[in-house]
Amino acid sequence: MSRVNDVGGQTGFGALEIEADEPPFHADWEARVFALNSTLVRNGVYRLDEFRDAVERMAPQQYLAASYYERWLLAIETLLAERGLLGAG
Amino acid sequence: MSGEHTSAPVAARVRRLEERLIEAGVVAQEQLDASLAAMLKGASPVNGARIAARAWTDEGFRERLLTDANAALPEVGLSMAGGIQEQRLKVVENTATTHHVLVCTLCSCYPVGLLGPSPSWYKSEAYRSRVVREPRAVLAEFGLVLPDDTAITVWDSSAESRYMVLPRRPAGTAGYSEPELAALVTREGLIGTAAV
Numbered sequence: 001m002s003r004v005n006d007v008g009g010q011t012g013f014g015a016l017e018i019e020a021d022e023p024p025f026h027a028d029w030e031a032r033v034f035a036l037n038s039t040l041v042r043n044g045v046y047r048l049d050e051f052r053d054a055v056e057r058m059a060p061q062q063y064l065a066a067s068y069y070e071r072w073l074l075a076i077e078t079l080l081a082e083r084g085l086l087g088a089g
Numbered sequence: 090m091s092g093e094h095t096s097a098p099v100a101a102r103v104r105r106l107e108e109r110l111i112e113a114g115v116v117a118q119e120q121l122d123a124s125l126a127a128m129l130k131g132a133s134p135v136n137g138a139r140i141a142a143r144a145w146t147d148e149g150f151r152e153r154l155l156t157d158a159n160a161a162l163p164e165v166g167l168s169m170a171g172g173i174q175e176q177r178l179k180v181v182e183n184t185a186t187t188h189h190v191l192v193c194t195l196c197s198c199y200p201v202g203l204l205g206p207s208p209s210w211y212k213s214e215a216y217r218s219r220v221v222r223e224p225r226a227v228l229a230e231f232g233l234v235l236p237d238d239t240a241i242t243v244w245d246s247s248a249e250s251r252y253m254v255l256p257r258r259p260a261g262t263a264g265y266s267e268p269e270l271a272a273l274v275t276r277e278g279l280i281g282t283a284a285v
Binding site: 005006007008009010011012013014015016017018019022024025026027028029031032033034035036038039040041042043045048049052055056064068070073076077080085086087 | 099100102103104106107109110113115116120121122124125128129173174192194195196197205206208209210212213214215216217218219221222227230231245248
């Protein structure tokens, strides 16, 4: 079964958008999400494969609508919720 | 970042999540800071460029690099074990008749330690979907037009296996030193979307 992320060979995604002199992150929150994920993996909260799986099992419409680091954030939230670490509110 | 109005709700969500995890003792602020600093400091295409320049000037290193890149990297003070988990690296060499280009069709796997943070286009659905179907057209969008008889190989990266392109040494650089050669190598050259 292929998931929404398995886009190799698909058509319809349009032309490339190539940004000159692109910074590593486009907003401070993206850098924070990056750091949070690395640290949660290092601390053994979840494994890298589980993180990837959490990105890839997002609902297709949610996956395609989210930016790259929004996907990361959603995956982190999913994994934390499944481990009872998100708490209320 | 102030003034980023469009990303304000998600920024606030990230901040709340961080605060909650720090409060619960799941992560420490110092860990978050150190993780980001390490990535920004260590990961750069300067590393990949040094590898290419060494391969161009040291035939023995070139052969060892192409045979077993993980074993050869320590010769230039690098390794594939700097990230969250060690990855296998395969270096693929461009020649007069063959060209290589990298992708991760499933997501964004990329040798960050050797090339720095990946560009957004590398992670885009447009690049991931198209480069395996019509590499010649995609490379042309980068301004790289290859002769019709150049064979193109597209390498699809995975969580455990990463790739790096060894570009062709530019003509007219016979007298260049290793650092001078390294300065010619671009990130796009190491991905395969540019000649050098």
